[in-house]
Every structure is written in structure tokens, then in C-alpha cells.
Amino acid sequence: xxxxxxxxxxxxxxxxxxxxxxxxxxxxxxxxxxxxxxxxxxxxxxxxxxxxxxxxxxxxxxxxxxxxxxxxxxxxxxxxxxxxxxxxxxxxxxxxxxxxxxxxxxxxxxxxxxxxxxxxxxxxxxxxxxxxxxxxxxxxxxxxxxxxxxxxxxxxxxxxxxxxxxxxxxxxxxxxxxxxxxxxxxxxxxxxxxxxxxxxxxxxxxxxxxxxxxxxxxxxxxxxxxxxxxxxxxxxxxxxxxxxxxxxxxxxxxxxxxxxxxxxxxxxxxxxxxxxxxxxxxxxxxxxxxxxxxxxxxxxxxxxxxxxxxxxxxxxxxxxxxxxxxxxxxxxxxxxxxxxxxxxxxxxxxxxxxxxxxxxxxxxxxxxxxxxxxxxxxxxxxxxxxxxxxxxxxxxxxxxxxxxxxxxxxxxxxxxxxxxxxxxxxxxxxxxxxxxxxxxxxxxxxxxxxxxxxxxxxxxxxxxxxxxxxxxxxxxxxxxxxxxxxxxxxxxxxxxxxxxxxxxxxxxxxxxxxxxxxxxxxxxxxxxxxxxxxxxxxxxxxxxxxxxxxxxxxxxxxxxxxxxxxxxxxxxxxxxxxxxxxxxxxxxxxxxxxxxxxx
Amino acid sequence: xxxxxxxxxxxxxxxxxxxxxxxxxxxxxxxxxxxxxxxxxxxxxxxxxxxxxxxxxxxxxxxxxxxxxxxxxxxxxxxxxxxxxxxxxxxxxxxxxxxxxxxxxxxxxxxxxxxxxxxxxxxxxxxxxxxxxxxxxxxxxxxxxxxxxxxxxxxxxxxxxxxxxxxxxxxxxxxxxxxxxxxxxxxxxxxxxxxxxxxxxxxxxxxxxxxxxxxxxxxxxxxxxxxxxxxxxxxxxxxxxxxxxxxxxxxxxxxxxxxxxxxxxxxxxxxxxxxxxxxx
Numbered sequence: 016x017x018x019x020x021x022x023x024x025x026x027x028x029x030x031x032x033x034x035x036x037x038x039x040x041x042x043x044x045x046x047x048x049x050x051x052x053x054x055x056x057x058x059x060x061x062x063x064x065x066x067x068x069x070x071x072x073x074x075x076x077x078x079x080x081x082x083x084x085x086x087x088x089x090x091x092x093x094x095x096x097x098x099x100x101x102x103x104x105x106x107x108x109x110x111x112x113x114x115x116x117x118x119x120x121x122x123x124x125x126x127x128x129x130x131x132x133x134x135x136x137x138x139x140x141x142x143x144x145x146x147x148x149x150x151x152x153x154x155x156x157x158x159x160x161x162x163x164x165x166x167x168x169x170x171x172x173x174x175x176x177x178x179x180x181x182x183x184x185x186x187x188x189x190x191x192x193x194x195x196x197x198x199x200x201x202x203x204x205x206x207x208x209x210x211x212x213x214x215x216x217x218x219x220x221x222x223x224x225x226x227x228x229x230x231x232x233x234x235x236x237x238x239x240x241x242x243x244x245x246x247x248x249x250x251x252x253x254x255x256x257x258x259x260x261x262x263x264x265x266x267x268x269x270x271x272x273x274x275x276x277x278x279x280x281x282x283x284x285x286x287x288x289x290x291x292x293x294x295x296x297x298x299x300x301x302x303x304x305x306x307x308x309x310x311x312x313x314x315x316x317x318x319x320x321x322x323x324x325x326x327x328x329x330x331x332x333x334x335x336x337x338x339x340x341x342x343x344x345x346x347x348x349x350x351x352x353x354x355x356x357x358x359x360x361x362x363x364x365x366x367x368x369x370x371x372x373x374x375x376x377x378x379x380x381x382x383x384x385x386x387x388x389x390x391x392x393x394x395x396x397x398x399x400x401x402x403x404x405x406x407x408x409x410x411x412x413x414x415x416x417x418x419x420x421x422x423x424x425x426x427x428x429x430x431x432x433x434x435x436x437x438x439x440x441x442x443x444x445x446x447x448x449x450x451x452x453x454x455x456x457x458x459x460x461x462x463x464x465x466x467x468x469x470x471x472x473x474x475x476x477x478x479x480x481x482x483x484x485x486x487x488x489x490x491x492x493x494x495x496x497x498x499x500x501x502x503x504x505x506x507x508x509x510x511x512x513x514x515x516x517x518x519x520x521x522x523x524x525x526x527x528x529x530x531x532x533x534x535x536x537x538x539x540x541x542x543x544x545x546x547x548x549x550x551x552x553x554x555x556x557x558x559x560x561x562x563x564x565x566x567x568x569x570x571x572x573x574x575x576x577x578x579x580x581x582x583x584x585x586x587x588x589x590x591x592x593x594x595x596x597x598x599x600x601x602x603x604x605x606x607x608x609x610x611x612x613x614x
Numbered sequence: 615x616x617x618x619x620x621x622x623x624x625x626x627x628x629x630x631x632x633x634x635x636x637x638x639x640x641x642x643x644x645x646x647x648x649x650x651x652x653x654x655x656x657x658x659x660x661x662x663x664x665x666x667x668x669x670x671x672x673x674x675x676x677x678x679x680x681x682x683x684x685x686x687x688x689x690x691x692x693x694x695x696x697x698x699x700x701x702x703x704x705x706x707x708x709x710x711x712x713x714x715x716x717x718x719x720x721x722x723x724x725x726x727x728x729x730x731x732x733x734x735x736x737x738x739x740x741x742x743x744x745x746x747x748x749x750x751x752x753x754x755x756x757x758x759x760x761x762x763x764x765x766x767x768x769x770x771x772x773x774x775x776x777x778x779x780x781x782x783x784x785x786x787x788x789x790x791x792x793x794x795x796x797x798x799x800x801x802x803x804x805x806x807x808x809x810x811x812x813x814x815x816x817x818x819x820x821x822x823x824x825x826x827x828x829x830x831x832x833x834x835x836x837x838x839x840x841x842x843x844x845x846x847x848x849x850x851x852x853x854x855x856x857x858x859x860x861x862x863x864x865x866x867x868x869x870x871x872x873x874x875x876x877x878x879x880x881x882x883x884x885x886x887x888x889x890x891x892x893x894x
Contacts, residue, residue: 520707523667524782525697525724533735534720538711 065410091287112273114364115263119198126203131210134164171204173597177561186384191365194271217243387583408569411559419498427506430460467500476567490567513539553604617643622675635661637842650829653839697724700784706775710764718746721781749780768795789821
């Protein structure tokens with residue numbers, strides 16, 4: 016190579032030739048320590064077991080029957096059913112989904128707020144407020160209650176919302192009310208935990224000052240903690256409303272009403288034109304909620320949850336409210352009235368008011384259901400029968416995530432604007448036609464990602480069942496497809512956000528796209544990409560516990576069967592198993608993420 | 615003639631108006647020349663560099679590199695042209711999470727085929743590694759070869775950026791403030807090093823410098839930029855205090871900010887301020 020001579024010449028002219036050897040450097044990664052070997056072996060075993068228990072049959076997708084089924088499905092989607100009668104049904108279903116989401120969020124605020132206050136360590140367990148308290152039984156009791164509510168949040172969050180939904184459907188019957196309660200339980204765990212964290216993150220000096228004036232704990236909370244926490248609380252509550260809309264739509268699959276119910280009905284009736292209309296309206300609804308939530312957050316000047324909301328000054332939100340009070344009081348009242356009306360309507364639409372009547376018998380049924388769970392069935396035969404579904408669940412999540420990574424990578428590269436579109440000098444003289452082609456590739460990759468991502472996993476399961484039949488393989492494919500959409504978007508955005516400077520330098524060296532990607536973008540983006548992927552695997556594990564509810568294999572199938580057959584004592588064990596599994600995964604995921612960052 | 619620029623302009627759209635960063639720039643560069651570009655902040659030096667290394671295309675005018683028109687080049691031709699031009703960026707533009715050795719290897723990317731890229735991403739060849747180590751040795755960073763670029767000090771990053779260009783072994787070196795992050799003694803030795811490399815390798819060197827003293831000492835040709843075009847193009851001997859003053863006049867930022875004993879004051883954005891006072 017021409018460079019070698021030149022470099023040697025340079026070095027001879029100026030300095031001594033290289034003395035430090037770089038051999039060690041390149042060997043460093045190759046050394047086979049016991050630890051590394053064990054990790055590789057474990058990964059291999061997990062992979063083989065996952066492959067086996069998820070019942071992966073790659074050829075099954077390409078069998079003539081499967082291809083024909085997909086073709087029939089795709090052909091059936093068109094034309095979408097836009098008849099007035101059906102649109103009326105869609106509108107009712109959308110309204111019901113929205114009602115479930117609003118009522119569920121409202122209830123989870125009502126449950127989550129007091130519990131969140133209870134779980135805030137700074138109020139009950141440690142720090143300036145507690146340090147001065149005299150020791151005693153009440154102090155210990157409060158600290159214990161605080162810890163207990165934190166643990167409760169963990170439990171409520173770990174059990175997937177669809178499992179809660181199934182339990183409530185059995186306990187109190189089909190319909191939107193069960194869905195609302197499922198959201199309320201599941202999201203009170205999420206919100207309670209977040210509220211507690213927000214309360215904990217406030218500026219401590221303010222608490223100390225208020226405390227020093229002789230204020231009671233309640234006064235400290237209202238005067239010093241709450242005002243600081245409002246922006247964060249608002250942002251997170253709106254964010255959870257968005258999540259609730261998605262969740263409410265999906266809850267319908269197990270009979271809790273709304274869009275999901277209509278989708279599963281139309282799927283079973285093989286009326287794919289209706290399915291397309293319903294999916295389109297679901298995608299539109301989710302997009303609309305995102306838009307409304309973003310608008311509200313901007314108006315309230317509260318930061319997005321991902322941001323450092325704790326540092327957001329409360330001045331802006333107070334200023335906003337003061338402005339409303341002074342100059343826009345009419346608008347302010349209209350705003351509040353809309354919220355009150357929306358909540359009241361959502362309660363009405365989800366039958367919450369009916370339940371309060373004594374003769375509804377809901378409480379009796381719930382007590383009977385909970386009573387049936389005890390004592391849990393710990394017989395060896397039953398526990399042994401859980402072995403296969405448990406491994407299936409893990410296998411589905413692992414292989415599903417791997418498929419998702421593959422789809423995500425393939426779609427993310429054309430969807431990365433900095434790679435696909437490049438800059439004007441790169442276009443060369445081929446210019447216009449080439450540029451149009453690039454834009455087309457970029458846009459179609461983005462569109463595909465959006466479609467994969469917007470359609471919930473459970474809908475994908477139903478589609479995959481058409482192709483490869485009931486069982487874990489369908490669930491795995493469904494998770495893979497949905498995850499591909501989610502990860503592809505995250506990958507593309509991460510690659511777009513790397514520092515452009517090294518990229519420019521490599522381009523100026525004459526590097527090609529692939530070289531820029533491998534040597535300029537990937538090294539910068541790697542920690543974020545790994546972290547997103549591990550996080551997504553944790554979420555997929557939760558999802559794979561519920562796929563069985565619609566025939567996608569795993570523990571969900573066992574839950575569904577036992578609940579349907581009225582074996583509540585076994586259901587209790589299954590819930591405990593899911594809880595343990597999710598907790599283990601979260602712990603493992605945390606370890607993987609932190610380790611990767613350190614490397 | 616390695617570079618031949620005729621009435622080259624580059625404009626950007628900016629908040630309603632169009633900014634002409636480089637405006638009717640005409641310049642000829644012979645192979646083996648050493649040119650220092652002087653000029654106040656915002657004179658278009660950085661944009662000119664991007665035009666010269668073909669990461670930007672001129673809005674109008676013609677830019678010829680070694681006789682061929684850059685505006686008419688295909689993607690492949692652009693790449694092989696860029697390979698012959700090494701750029702030392704003012705902010706170094708290193709890949710932060712790669713080691714010094716890997717950053718040095720990046721200089722070779724333009725020479726690698728796709729297959730070779732994949733192979734070398736896993737493990738570069740022995741020859742490449744030795745070249746990279748030699749380049750690091752030249753700039754005095756050999757002992758830091760496995761440190762990540764973002765762990766290095768500013769001066770070390772500067773030297774690493776130079777090592778990457780050595781690795782690239784280009785015919786033309788474009789250096790944007792290559793000594794800005796170095797302390798005086800290091801600046802001296804690195805400037806001499808750069809000169810030796812350029813002279814021995816029959817390379818062409820174009821640098822921007824805010825330090826007029828260094829420019830006058832090391833460069834036989836001084837080109838001054840003002841508002842995107844050539845203000846004067848001359849030899850150090852013919853430069854007068856007045857012409858420098860006229861060049862930097864109106865750059866209010868520079869007034870009063872003195873460059874004492876080679877210590878340069880720079881603002882947040884790392885833009886060099888000019889120091890007309892130190893010129894004799």
C-alpha cells in the first residue's frame with residue numbers, strides 16, 4: 016500500500032519507529048475467560064431452549080397454505096367496511112375505549128395519589144422530616160406502611176394489565192367496567208410509584224424551612240412538596256392517559272369492550288374489511304391522543320416524562336394558572352368543566368355508577384373470586400404442568416425479540432435520514448432521479464415501521480394464527496413483528512442523533528455509507544441501542560405472558576384455561592409465577608444494561 | 615494545479631434571507647504549496663474548507679481538483695477525490711467512543727473495499743495496525759493507543775486528529791486551526807512536524823490560523839479572507855501591519871482580546887478570535 020512507505024518515511028524523518036506493541040489490545044477482546052465462556056454457554060442454551068419451546072418452524076411461513084392464508088387476509092382487508100351501520104358500531108367502540116381509558120386513569124389517580132404519598136420515603140422513612148421525630152411504635156408503623164405500599168406498586172405493575180382484565184372479567188362479568196378496573200389497578204401501580212418518585216425528588220430545603228416554622232406533615236406536603244411536584248405529576252398523568260388508551264383498546268380482546276372487542280369479533284367472523292376499518296380507527300385514535308396530550312402538556316408547560324421534570328420550575332405552571340384565573344377565567348372554567356364532564360361521561364359509559372348500587376352483586380362476586388384463590392394450589396402435578404408454559408413464555412420473548420432486532424435493523428438503516436438521504440455533495444451529478452429514489456426508500460421504510468408499531472401485538476397474534484396456526488410460534492412472530500416496528504424507529508432515531516462531526520470527518524476521508532455506519536455511527540450509538548433492546552425484551556416478556564389469552568402460547572394459555580374452568584386456587588399460583596418471572600427479568604435487564612454501559 | 619477555484623460561491627438559506635458564506639472566491643493552488651488562510655471570524659473559512667474537501671458543493675462557480683470539475687463528479691469520483699484530501703478539523707471530529715488506535719485507522723476507510731471494511735471492523739490487518747501505531751508514534755501518542763478519544767485531553771485529541779490524517783496519507787492536507795488546542799512548546803514541535811511531513815511528502819498544505827505569527831513564520835503564502843472572498847494573496851514579506859488591521863477591522867470581538875505569549879482567547883463555540891496586535 017502506498018501509505019506504508021509514506022508513513023515509514025515520515026516516522027523515520029521525525030521520530031523513532033513504533034515501540035509500543037498493540038498486540039495486547041487486539042487480543043484483549045479475544046481472551047476466553049471462564050466467565051466469558053460461561054456467559055456464552057448460557058446464552059447458547061437459552062437460545063436452543065427458546066427455539067425449541069417457542070416451537071419455531073421457519074419453513075411454516077413459506078408453506079403454500081400459509082402464503083395463501085396471508086394473501087386471503089390481505090385481499091380481505093380491501094375494501095374496508097365503511098357502511099353507515101358499521102361506522103356507527105366503530106364510533107361506539109371508539110367512544111367506549113376512550114371512556115375506559117379516562118375512567119381507568121381517573122380511578123388510578125384516586126388510588127395512586129394517596130398510596131404514592133404513603134410510599135414517599137421522605138415523608139415517612141428518612142430525611143429532614145423524619146429525623147427529628149421521636150422514635151416509637153407509630154414511627155415504625157408508618158415506615159412499614161410506606162415500604163408496604165412501595166412493594167404493592169411493584170406487584171400491581173408486574174402483573175400485566177391484560178391479566179388483571181381477565182381476572183376482572185371473570186370476577187364481575189364481561190363489559191367495559193372490568194376493563195376500567197383492570198386499568199385502574201394496573202396503572203395505580205405505575206402512577207403511585209411515579210408520584211412517590213416525584214415527591215421524593217423535590218427540593219429538600221423548602222421542606223426544611225416549612226418544617227422549621229412548626230408546620231404539620233400535611234402542611235409540609237401541601238405547602239412545600241405538592242407545588243414543586245405539580246409539573247411532573249401532570250406530565251406523567253397525561254402520559255399514562257396515552258398509555259391507557261392503547262391498553263384500553265387491547266383489553267377488548269378478552270371481553271372488556273371497546274375497539275379490541277370489535278377487532279377480535281370481526282377477526283373471528285373473517286370479516287377483514289371491518290378489521291381494516293377498526294385498525295385504522297385505532298391508529299387514528301392513538302395518534303389523536305398523542306396529539307392532545309402533547310398539546311395539553313405544552314399548554315401546562317410541563318415537561319415530557321423523559322425530560323428532567325423535577326428541575327422544571329413550578330413558576331411556569333402557577334403563572335399559567337394565574338393567567339387563567341385573572342384574564343381567562345371564562346376559559347379556565349370551560350376547561351375545568353370539560354374535564355369534569357369527560358370524567359363523568361366516562362364513569363357513566365363504563366357502568367361505574369351502576370356498580371355502586373347494592374343490588375348489583377359485584378362485591379359478592381369479587382369476594383367469592385378472591386376467596387376461591389385461597390389456599391393456592393401448590394400440588395406437585397400442577398406445578399410440574401407449569402414448566403412447559405413457563406419455558407414457552409421465556410422462549411417467545413427471547414426469539415420474538417431477536418426477530419424484532421432483525422426486522423428493526425433491516426428497516427432502521429433505510430429509515431435513518433442521515434444515512435439514506437445524505438447531504439447534497441453526496442448526491443453527485445446523478446442528482447434528481449437518485450434523490451427521489453432515496454426519498455421513496457426513506458419514506459416507505461418509515462411508513463412500514465409505523466404500521467408495524469401501531470398495530471398492537473394481540474392483533475398481530477390473530478394474523479399470525481391465520482398463517483402458522485395456534486401456539487407459541489404465532490405469538491413469537493407477533494412479538495417479533497411489533498418489536499421490529501418499535502425497535503426500528505428507536506434505532507433510526509438513535510442513529511440520527513449521534514454527533515454529526517465524526518460522521519463528517521469520515522465522509523471527508525472518502526468513507527462509504529457502510530463505513531460511516533460501522534466506524535462513525537455504531538460506536539457512538541451502541542450503548543443506547545443495547546439499552547433500548549434490553550428494555551424492549553423486558554417488555555416483551557410481560558407481553559408473552561398474556562399472548563396465550565388469544566391463542567399465542569405461554570403462561571397466558573394456562574391462566575385463561577384455569578380462569579375459565581373456575582380453578583381460582585391455580586390462578587393465584589399463576590399470578591405469583593408471573594410476578595416472580597417479571598421481577599427476575601427486570602433484575603436481569605438492569606444488570607445487562609449497567610454492565611453494557613460499563614464496557 | 616491541484617486546486618483551481620473560479621468565482622466559487624456557497625450560500626445557505628437563513629431565516630428568510632440567503633447568507634453567502636463564500637462569495638466569488640477565486641484561487642489557484644500549486645502542488646506542494648503551503649498556504650495559511652487568515653481572516654476574521656465568519657469570513658467563510660470553515661465553509662471554504664468544506665468546499666475544498668468536497669463535503670459541500672458550490673452553489674455557483676467552478677471548483678477543479680487536479681483538473682477535474684468537482685461539480686460534475688459522481689459519488690464514486692467524489693469518494694476517491696476525498697481520499698486524496700486529509701482534513702484536520704478544528705473540533706477534531708473524532709469518534710468519541712473509539713480508541714485512539716481505532717480513530718487512527720479511520721483514516722484508511724477511503725481505501726477499503728466493502729469486504730475489507732467488514733473484515734477490518736472485526737480485526738484490522740497486522741500491516742494496518744502497524745501503520746496506525748507508527749502514525750500515533752509520530753504525533754507522540756503511541757502510549758495512549760488504547761485510550762478512548764473522549765478520555766484524551768484537548769491537545770491529545772488534536773494530535774490524534776493529525777495522526778488520522780497521517781494514516782490517510784493524502785496529497786492535500788487541510789487543517790483548520792491545527793494548533794489551537796496545544797500549549798506553546800507542543801505547538802512549536804507539531805508545527806515543525808507538519809512542515810517536515812508536507813515538505814518530505816510533496817504534499818500541499820492549506821491551514822486556517824488565527825495566530826498571525828505562526829502563519830508568517832511557517833507559510834510562504836498568505837491568503838486573507840474577508841466576507842467570503844480573497845482580500846489579499848501575498849507572501850509574508852509583503853504583509854504590512856496596515857493590511858492586517860484592515861483585514862480584522864470591524865471584527866469588534868477581537869478588539870481588546872489579546873493573544874499574549876501564544877495563549878489564545880476563544881469564545882464558547884471554540885471559534886478563534888483574531889489577534890492583529892501580535893503581528894509585526
